[in-house]
Amino acid sequence: MATATRYMGRPLKRKEDPRLIQGLSHYVDDLRLPDMHYVVFVRSPHAHARIRSMDTSRAQTAPGVLAVLTGQDLGNAVGVIPCAAQLPEMKLALRPPLATERVLFVGEPVALVVAVDRYAARDAAELVEVEYEPLTPIVDPEKALARGAPVLHPQYSDNVAYRWELEGGDVGAAFQKADKVVRQKMVNQRLIPVALEPRAVVANYKPGENKLTVWSTTQIPHLLRTQIAAALGVPEYIVHVIAPEVGGGFGSKLNVYAEEVLVAHLAMRLGKPVKWTESRRENFQATIHGRDQIATMELAVKRDGTLLGLRCHILADLGAYYQLLTPLIPTLTGLMICGCYKIPAVRVEITGAFTNKMATDAYRGAGRPEATYFIERAIDMVAAELKKDPAEIRRKNFPKPKEFPYATPTGLIYDSANYPKSLDMALKKSGYRRLRAQQAKLRRQGRYLGIGLSTYVEICAMGPSSAMPAGGWESATVRIEPTGKVNILTGASPHGQGQETSFAQIAADLLGLEPDDIHVVHGDTAIVPYGIGTFGSRATAVGGTAVYTALVKIRDKLATIAGHILQEDPQRLVFRDKKIFLKSNPAKSVAFAEAVGAAYIAKALPAGMEPGLEATHFFEPSNFTFPFGAHVAVVEVDPETGEVHLQRYVAVDDCGNVINPLLVDGQVHGGIVQALGQAFLEEAVYDENGQLITGELTDYAIPRAWDVPRLETARTVTPSPVNPLGVKGVGEAGTIGATPALVNAVVDALAPFGVRHLDMPTKRERIWQLIRKFKPTGSRPATKRVGDGRGRRGRRKR
Amino acid sequence: MIPAAFEYHAPKSLEEALRLLSRHGNEAKILAGGHSLLPLMKLRLAAPRCVIDIGRIQALRYIREENGRIAIGALTTHTEVLESPLLRAKCPLLPQTAWEIGDVQVRNRGTVGWSLAHADPAADYPAAVLALDAELVAASVHGTRTLRAMEFFVDMLTAALLPGEILTEVRVPILPPRTGTAYRKLHQPASGYALVGAAACLTLGPGGIVERVAVGLTGVGPKAYRAVAVEKALAGKKASEKLLTGAARHAVPEHVEPLSDLQASAEYRTAMAVVFVRRALESALARAQGKPR
Known part of the structure; x- marks a missing residue:
């Protein structure tokens, strides 16, 4: 059987787009059920306090109020919020759904109000009286670990959540042999995911049928279903979870939240449909945060730039409680710390710290952006220290293409790569040499161009179940209807990634149909077989492979049926143009729909064949995949104001085979822009009292369209041997590869001012100070005025 | 909400x-x-x-020439200001300022009069109306009165409107020939408000002498103000890059206490006020000289 690649590899527009663009799609908050009631949570204004008393009597009697509940009222009706991560000697920090004795972060819910509408609920929530006894907030993770620091969880003696170590090769010898050791402490700051759609949950319980339906903004409907059943102590079969249109997640909806479990409980407890929609302020305070690691990197190098060893200590600020994967994320940083370099000896130590903040967890890249940032910054420092070109230091230390699969000293097997090829392409596409010449020329004129490189590798297609906290396979069912139309039921849960289109492309090619003949169904636990969900750039590499394999099964069956009808060897048949025909004689054919019909009419099937046309596959990957790439950022720093203007961005990415280049570009673009957010703008700031002072979009800066130049993207294609599609995944590549390229560019621009490192976000005022305070040993660099201050909106000229 | x-x-x-x-x-x-x-x-x-x-109230939405000035209804949107051919031709500082406000959605809904009436210390228009020496008309059941921009901004979030008054109109001058204007701004990266916003209006006389100049500053202190010391350092002198640079150093007078927050310290704001006043003056001068900027 032959497969034509008519649709795979083509930039098809998304099937999802018309409904999204026209506002015809339905999100959780769009759902209106008769007699719907609304939930508002009363949240702690304190970062750390003892709850002395709660009085809900005034709220109970407020107009329109159906129920007011505290943690005490709940008793044991709702279990703790689950954490799937297991690390050796990890201290447990499981969160009660409503705080009862103490609150440990601003925004932690202490009570809830259910009323006939949102207004009545919100008004009544203000009448809940809580008396707090403030305790000393623990905000700074370094101070949290200091001797004598107040302890967050009183059952433990300190604020260390866990310590995790990894060592490969002879690290001591590597550092002894080194000509130079480059050291730097770097902060990978706390970020807020800011999905366009905040979280929302609706739950409805039908007592007669004993059915609980929960609509939630989730990336993991099946896992959520299991956890709701566990938390409520009900059989899983009564719970039905639906993830309708989900407006972005970036990992923040890869979780099981208190609000989800509580709203489900309320529907059963009160016998009314209930809805909760998060406000943006709640989203900032009580949806997971990302990153927040402080690393001390040490690289041992030879004079010629050869890397000998790496030591890294990471202090990870985990927040107050664990969410689903909290403790696990920093360990991904540890595993990926070598980047795309041959470093024979590595030692990583991670300390997780409890602080009075919201939990950190998986945010786009989840541990890999941190690893890539740390190693890519350190590599640039090596280049600066040895006065070598950063491109050459990188090239010198790449494993060669023939060395793949390549085993890292951290215990991973990189599947396939050609690092020099992507670097060469990025250098050529950016005109790297010309850029360096231009930089030198402009510096003489008092203008500061910065060129930043990043060559990254990341880990995707999560993952083999042996390496995952709760299964890493994915499911797919292909169900062909008697009329010949195809349903693909996927356990992945796309929320913007476009798999309704890319999976249809795979199916169209395998079955010789058009993408419009294919309907992709996801996000409904009553329809789709148990699946793991969408995260870790896994949906295509793992979920798509499950789809592919199920399609192969069904194609084999159809070929057998067609062979039976045509009296030909099924192996010699081709699926194309809605027909199944003999490769050597296309005239000898049967219509696709006729073969399908035969499976259902079942009067003339080959002997012993089951009727019907449905195939399911649970795909277990044998390894992760390791996409890679090379990025070049060009910035100009305004020495008068410290403003950074991104002038060009060149991204060469390799995510293996590409199903839909438009989707890949979209992921790369979005990822780069989100990386720009971390590099230049974003920072979740808690003050010394543990108040989140970047609590709204007026204070927390996310990138805008005018911050972004035209992105120049290109690809190399190194198929993955791990799955039959040869795909690797691309959902997080941008945030992983771009952040260090952008910061490297800024530091490069500031090199004439003696700047060696600058923590993110690279704020204007900080840059301005560095320039102002620079005391040159030779002649002071010129700081000629750059422009007329059109600044960041220069591109918006009318 | x-x-x-x-x-x-x-x-x-x-x-x-x-x-x-x-x-x-x-x-x-x-x-x-x-x-x-x-x-x-x-x-x-x-x-x-x-x-x-x-x-x-549609009657408060207009831009028209009246008695030698341009009268703008208080409910005119930023987009209408931005796109007004009359303003672009005869008082371009307002469209130049409107262009720097928020984004398309904000400009389509926000109104010139009520942005001013709110007296936000980081709003953009206050700098422009100060540099234009605009008049603001307030109405109440007792009648109307006209205020000068200089007396309109009382304190942080406080304008000189009396209880019962509604701001109805902003009147700006028709600028004479050989006049250049510019608004230069350092954006607060999250909100888009002005960390520092400098508006300059500069008229050249014979021989390249600065005949008239006015500079308004917003974002720096608790209320927008005229940079009088900058103006004094320029008036009557022959315009040059050096002159503008020297004058801009007086951007923050002693009586202004610069704001300090997460986005910018008082020290940085002060330094940026100097930079952006100079840049606004440079652009205004170039335009007064007929150079495209």
Whole structure:
């Protein structure tokens, strides 16, 4: 059987787009059920306090109020919020759904109000009286670990959540042999995911049928279903979870939240449909945060730039409680710390710290952006220290293409790569040499161009179940209807990634149909077989492979049926143009729909064949995949104001085979822009009292369209041997590869001012100070005025 | 948005609005474009008992030439200011300023008059109306009065409107020949407001002498102000790069206490005020000289 690649590899527009663009799609908050009631949570204004008393009597009697509940009222009706991560000697920090004795972060819910509408609920929530006894907030993770620091969880003696170590090769010898050791402490700051759609949950319980339906903004409907059943102590079969249109997640909806479990409980407890929609302020305070690691990197190098060893200590600020994967994320940083370099000896130590903040967890890249940032910054420092070109230091230390699969000293097997090829392409596409010449020329004129490189590798297609906290396979069912139309039921849960289109492309090619003949169904636990969900750039590499394999099964069956009808060897048949025909004689054919019909009419099937046309596959990957790439950022720093203007961005990415280049570009673009957010703008700031002072979009800066130049993207294609599609995944590549390229560019621009490192976000005022305070040993660099201050909106000229 | 309950009025005429305002007094808040009031009500930092939505008073939406000046109805949107051929030709500083406000959505809803009336220390228009020596017209049930921009901004979030008054019109001059204007701004990266915003209006006389110059600054202190010392350092002198650079050093007088917050310290704001005043002056001068900028 032959497969034509008519649709795979083509930039098809998304099937999802018309409904999204026209506002015809339905999100959780769009759902209106008769007699719907609304939930508002009363949240702690304190970062750390003892709850002395709660009085809900005034709220109970407020107009329109159906129920007011505290943690005490709940008793044991709702279990703790689950954490799937297991690390050796990890201290447990499981969160009660409503705080009862103490609150440990601003925004932690202490009570809830259910009323006939949102207004009545919100008004009544203000009448809940809580008396707090403030305790000393623990905000700074370094101070949290200091001797004598107040302890967050009183059952433990300190604020260390866990310590995790990894060592490969002879690290001591590597550092002894080194000509130079480059050291730097770097902060990978706390970020807020800011999905366009905040979280929302609706739950409805039908007592007669004993059915609980929960609509939630989730990336993991099946896992959520299991956890709701566990938390409520009900059989899983009564719970039905639906993830309708989900407006972005970036990992923040890869979780099981208190609000989800509580709203489900309320529907059963009160016998009314209930809805909760998060406000943006709640989203900032009580949806997971990302990153927040402080690393001390040490690289041992030879004079010629050869890397000998790496030591890294990471202090990870985990927040107050664990969410689903909290403790696990920093360990991904540890595993990926070598980047795309041959470093024979590595030692990583991670300390997780409890602080009075919201939990950190998986945010786009989840541990890999941190690893890539740390190693890519350190590599640039090596280049600066040895006065070598950063491109050459990188090239010198790449494993060669023939060395793949390549085993890292951290215990991973990189599947396939050609690092020099992507670097060469990025250098050529950016005109790297010309850029360096231009930089030198402009510096003489008092203008500061910065060129930043990043060559990254990341880990995707999560993952083999042996390496995952709760299964890493994915499911797919292909169900062909008697009329010949195809349903693909996927356990992945796309929320913007476009798999309704890319999976249809795979199916169209395998079955010789058009993408419009294919309907992709996801996000409904009553329809789709148990699946793991969408995260870790896994949906295509793992979920798509499950789809592919199920399609192969069904194609084999159809070929057998067609062979039976045509009296030909099924192996010699081709699926194309809605027909199944003999490769050597296309005239000898049967219509696709006729073969399908035969499976259902079942009067003339080959002997012993089951009727019907449905195939399911649970795909277990044998390894992760390791996409890679090379990025070049060009910035100009305004020495008068410290403003950074991104002038060009060149991204060469390799995510293996590409199903839909438009989707890949979209992921790369979005990822780069989100990386720009971390590099230049974003920072979740808690003050010394543990108040989140970047609590709204007026204070927390996310990138805008005018911050972004035209992105120049290109690809190399190194198929993955791990799955039959040869795909690797691309959902997080941008945030992983771009952040260090952008910061490297800024530091490069500031090199004439003696700047060696600058923590993110690279704020204007900080840059301005560095320039102002620079005391040159030779002649002071010129700081000629750059422009007329059109600044960041220069591109918006009318 | 889940605000506290409030009484809502949507008068169709100014007279009706003034009557409502006089009846409800301090318990009423005026709603125009909504960009300042609604976020406060959303967070319940403001919970007015009564909201008077003047957004439907079409009679307060115009830009016209009148008695040698340009009169702009208070409810004219930023987009209308930006796109007005009359303003672009005869008083381009206002469109130049409107261009730097928010984004398309904000400019389509926000209004020139009520942005001014809110007296936000980081709003953009205050710098421009100060540099233009604009007049602001306030109406109440007792009649109307005209205020100069210089006396309009009283303190942080406080304009010189009396209880019962509604700002109805902004009047700006038709600029003479050989005049250049510019608004230069350092954006607060999250909100887009001005960390520092400098508006300059400069008229050249014979021999390249600065005949008249006015500079308005916003974002720096608790209220927008005229940089009088900068103006004094320029007036009557021959314009040059050196002159402008020297004059700009006086951007923050001693009586202004610069704001300090998460986005910019007082020290940085002060330094940026100097930079952006100079840049605004440079652009204004170039335009006065007929050079494209």
